[in-house]
Amino acid sequence: MKTEEMKKQNRRTVMVIFGATGDLTHKKLMPALYNLLKRDLLPEDFHVIAVGRQEKTSESYRQEISQSIADNIYGELKPELFGALAEKTVYHRQDFSEDAGYTKLKEIIGEDADVMYYLAVAPQAFEVIIGKLGEHGMQAHDSGFRRVVIEKPFGADLKTAEYLNEKINAVFPEKDIYRIDHYxxxxxxxxxxxxxxxxxxxxxxxxxxxxxxxxxxxxxxxxxxxxxxxxxxxxxxxxxxxxxxxxxxxxxxxxxxxxxxxxxxxxxxxxxxxxxxxxxxxxxxxxxxxxxxxxxxxxxxxxxxxxxxxxxxxxxxxxxxxxxxxxxxxxxxxxxxxxxxxxxxxxxxxxxxxxxxxxxxxxxxxxxxxxxxxxxxxxxxxxxxxxxxxxxxxxxxxxxxxxxxxxxxxxxxxxxxxxxxxxxxxxxxxxxxxxxxxxxxxxxxxxxxxxxxxxxxxxxxxxxxxxxxxxxxxxxxxxxxxxxxxxxxxxxx
Ligand SMILES: NC(=O)c1ccc[n+]([C@@H]2O[C@H](COP(=O)([O-])OP(=O)(O)OC[C@H]3O[C@@H](n4cnc5c(N)ncnc54)[C@H](OP(=O)(O)O)[C@@H]3O)[C@@H](O)[C@H]2O)c1
Missing domain, CATH: 3.30.360.10 (Dihydrodipicolinate Reductase; domain 2)
Structure with a gap:
C-alpha cells in the first residue's frame, strides 16, 4: 500500500513494543518513529504502547525516550515534534508471562485498530509472547490487520528455527509475520x-x-x-x-x-x-x-x-x-x-x-x-x-x-x-x-x-x-x- 493510501484511510494504528525499556527500542525504534513522524510518514491516528516490566509511569518513560531519541538522531530534537509522538505513547507495565497484563493490554489496544506487535526482546521470549497473544485472542481481528515483527536471531539452527516457526504459525499466518533483517x-x-x-x-x-x-x-x-x-x-x-x-x-x-x-x-x-x-x-x-x-x-x-x-x-x-x-x-x-x-x-x-x-x-x-x-x-x-x-x-x-x-x-x-x-x-x-x-x-x-x-x-x-x-x-x-x-x-x- 502506498503511504498516501495508508494516511487517507485514517485508521487507528497501534504499535505495541514488547521490550520497550531495552537497548533496541531506545537506540533504534523510538528514533525511527520520531524520524518517520518528522517526514510525515506515520498514519494520522498512530499510537505506541510501550510494554516493559519495570515500574514506570508514561510520563517518566517519555522523558527517558526523549533523551534516547536526542542521542540517536541527526540534528536537534524538536520539542513540538517529540511532544506529538510522546502524547501518543503510553507505558504499560507487565511481565511477558503474566496473563492479567495481556487482558489489560487488549483493552488499551481497543476494538477497531490496525495493530503491529514488535518483539524487541531476547529470542527466548518470542515463544511465550506469541503464545500468550494467541491464548488471549489478540491475533484475531474483524477488520484491520494484526502483524507481528520478530527480531533476529530466528532460531539457533534449523531445528530450533522450525520449532519457533511452528509456534508462530499456530498463531499468525505467514503473511503477517515480519522477520526483521535490518541489513x-x-x-x-x-x-x-x-x-x-x-x-x-x-x-x-x-x-x-x-x-x-x-x-x-x-x-x-x-x-x-x-x-x-x-x-x-x-x-x-x-x-x-x-x-x-x-x-x-x-x-x-x-x-x-x-x-x-x-x-x-x-x-x-x-x-x-x-x-x-x-x-x-x-x-x-x-x-x-x-x-x-x-x-x-x-x-x-x-x-x-x-x-x-x-x-x-x-x-x-x-x-x-x-x-x-x-x-x-x-x-x-x-x-x-x-x-x-x-x-x-x-x-x-x-x-x-x-x-x-x-x-x-x-x-x-x-x-x-x-x-x-x-x-x-x-x-x-x-x-x-x-x-x-x-x-x-x-x-x-x-x-x-x-x-x-x-x-x-x-x-x-x-x-x-x-x-x-x-x-x-x-x-x-x-x-x-x-x-x-x-x-x-x-x-x-x-x-x-x-x-x-x-x-x-x-x-x-x-x-x-x-x-x-x-x-x-x-x-x-x-x-x-x-x-x-x-x-x-x-x-x-
Ligand atoms: N540492541 C540492538 O541494537 C539490536 C540489534 C539487532 C537486533 N537486536 C535484537 O533485538 C532484541 C532485543 O535486543 P535488546 O538489545 O534491546 O535487548 P535488551 O536491552 O536486553 O532488552 C530486552 C527487553 O526485554 C525486557 N524483558 C525481558 N524479560 C522480560 C519479562 N519477563 N517481562 C517483561 N519484559 C521483559 C527487558 O526489560 P527490563 O528492562 O526490565 O530488563 C528489556 O526491555 C534481541 O532479539 C536482539 O537480538 C538488537
Missing amino acids: LGKEMLQNIIILRFANAIFEPIWNKNYIDNIQITSSEDIGVGSRGGYYEHSGALRDMLQNHLLQLLSLTVMEPPRSLSEDDIRIEKLKVLRSLNDRLDSIETVRGQYGAGEINGKTIAAYRDQEKVDAESDVETFVATKMYLNTGRWQGVPIYIRTGKALKEKTTEVVIELKETPYSHYFPDQTLKPNLLVIKIQPEEGMVVRFCAKSPGALNQVVPVGMDFCQNCQTGVNSPEAYERLLHDVMRGDATLFTRWEEVEASWIFADRIKAEWDKQKPDFPNYAPGSWGPKAADELLRKDGRRWWVSQTGEI
Whole structure:
C-alpha cells in the first residue's frame, strides 16, 4: 500500500513494543518513529504502547525516550515534534508471562485498530509472547490487520528455527509475520537492484563471462564489548553470515526477477540460497577468534577474556568462506565472504572483480590491475568503479583510476536509518525487505552444515590479532587461487 493510501484511510494504528525499556527500542525504534513522524510518514491516528516490566509511569518513560531519541538522531530534537509522538505513547507495565497484563493490554489496544506487535526482546521470549497473544485472542481481528515483527536471531539452527516457526504459525499466518533483517533496510542494499537492472553498463556484464569473482567483506573494528553473553550463543557464522550476508549475496547474484514485487524478488533470492545448498560439499571455510592486542592505539582484551565469555570459548569471531553457485550464470565463479570482529576497519562492501580483457598482451611490461566494482553498504554508502587509464605524461604507463560515487558524503544528505524504512514497510504491509520462512530455512541448512563440519575438530583459538584482517588462512583461501581480498577503505581501490 502506498503511504498516501495508508494516511487517507485514517485508521487507528497501534504499535505495541514488547521490550520497550531495552537497548533496541531506545537506540533504534523510538528514533525511527520520531524520524518517520518528522517526514510525515506515520498514519494520522498512530499510537505506541510501550510494554516493559519495570515500574514506570508514561510520563517518566517519555522523558527517558526523549533523551534516547536526542542521542540517536541527526540534528536537534524538536520539542513540538517529540511532544506529538510522546502524547501518543503510553507505558504499560507487565511481565511477558503474566496473563492479567495481556487482558489489560487488549483493552488499551481497543476494538477497531490496525495493530503491529514488535518483539524487541531476547529470542527466548518470542515463544511465550506469541503464545500468550494467541491464548488471549489478540491475533484475531474483524477488520484491520494484526502483524507481528520478530527480531533476529530466528532460531539457533534449523531445528530450533522450525520449532519457533511452528509456534508462530499456530498463531499468525505467514503473511503477517515480519522477520526483521535490518541489513535489508539499508539504502545501498536496496540500491543493488537499481544498479544492476537500471544500468546498461552493469546489467550485461553480470555473469561468468565477465566476472572473475565476487567478494563480500563485513568487518567491525571493535570487539564484542559487553555483548559477550549474546555472542557466546551465536558467533560470526550465525550472527552475520547466516542472515545478513546471505541476504546481501542473494540480491547481488539473483537472476532478474519477473517484476520487482515482493513475491518475485523472494522467488529469485530463494533460488540463490537453494543453489548454494546444492554445492555444500564444495564450501571451504576459515574460522577465527581474536586474541589480545590493539586497534588504532586502543588496547583490546582477547575474546576469551571478555565479560560473560567462557575462558576456553571456541566461539568464532571471524568466518571466511569460499563457495560456488550451481547456476549457469555463475558457473565457476568463486564467491568469497568474510566477516568478523576486531578487524582493521569497519566496513561492509561487495567487490565484483572483472576478468582480464583479451588484450593484455598490448601491455607486455605491465601488470594490469583488474577492473573492480565496489558497492559500499556502510558506513560509507556508494559505489566505486576502478578501471585502467593512461598515466598523464608518461609513455604508455597504465594506472588504475577510480570513479567514486558517495551517496552519504554530501552534507545534508542523510539516508534514512534501516529501521525507519522497515517500520514504515510493516505499516504499509510491504514485506519485500523481510525474510520469509523458506529463506530462513535455506540459510539454516547452509549454516548448520558449516557448523557440523567445524564441530568435528577443536579449533586452535585465538588465531588472529585485533586490527588485522583475520587469520592468515583467510588470505590463503584466495592466494592459492591467485587472488586477493580487496577492500576500498584502505585506499587500495
Ligand atoms: N540492541 C540492538 O541494537 C539490536 C540489534 C539487532 C537486533 N537486536 C535484537 O533485538 C532484541 C532485543 O535486543 P535488546 O538489545 O534491546 O535487548 P535488551 O536491552 O536486553 O532488552 C530486552 C527487553 O526485554 C525486557 N524483558 C525481558 N524479560 C522480560 C519479562 N519477563 N517481562 C517483561 N519484559 C521483559 C527487558 O526489560 P527490563 O528492562 O526490565 O530488563 C528489556 O526491555 C534481541 O532479539 C536482539 O537480538 C538488537
